[in-house]
Amino acid sequence: DHNFVINSGGGAVVLVARVRELTSGRVMEVRTDRPAVQLYTGNPVGFCLETQIHPDAINHENFPSPIVRPGTPFESTTIFTFSTE
Numbered sequence: 001d002h003n004f005v006i007n008s009g010g011g012a013v014v015l016v017a018r019v020r021e022l023t024s025g026r027v028m029e030v031r032t033d034r035p036a037v038q039l040y041t042g043n044p045v046g047f048c049l050e051t052q053i054h055p056d057a058i059n060h061e062n063f064p065s066p067i068v069r070p071g072t073p074f075e076s077t078t079i080f081t082f083s084t085e
Contacts, residue, residue, distance in 0.1 A: 001038060001039065001040050001041075002039045003036055003037070003038050003039075003055055004036060004038075005035065005036055005054065006032070006034070006035055006036060006037065008033070008035075012033060013031050013033045014031060014032070014033075015030070016030050016031065016032055016037045016051070017029070017030040017037060017039075017049050018030075019047075019049075020085065024084070025084045025085040026083075026084055027083045027084065028080060028081070028082055029080070029081045029083075030049050030051070030078065030079070030080055030081075031077075031078070031079040032076070032078040033076060033077050033078075034051040034052055034053065034078065035053060035054060035064050036051070036053065036054045036055075037049055037050065037051050037052070038050040038051075038052055038055070051076075051078045053066040
């Protein structure tokens with residue numbers, strides 16, 4: 001597992017990952033307003049890109065807070081786009 005910090009300045013939906021399968025030309029792009037993306041790999045069987053708050057954010061004052069309080073709206077945008085080249 002690898003976590004990547006997104007330095008977008010906060011709040012903007014930005015491109016955080018682009019994956020291309022060389023044989024078929026299939027492309028997946030991931031855009032999000034979250035501050036991090038986690039990459040999980042199953043080695044030859046697949047992978048997962050998960051947009052999220054930083055792992056262990058609850059223990060670091062300089063990270064965005066992972067706490068959502070009752071009555072406080074929570075909104076997040078993640079867009080997966082698929083195409084071919």
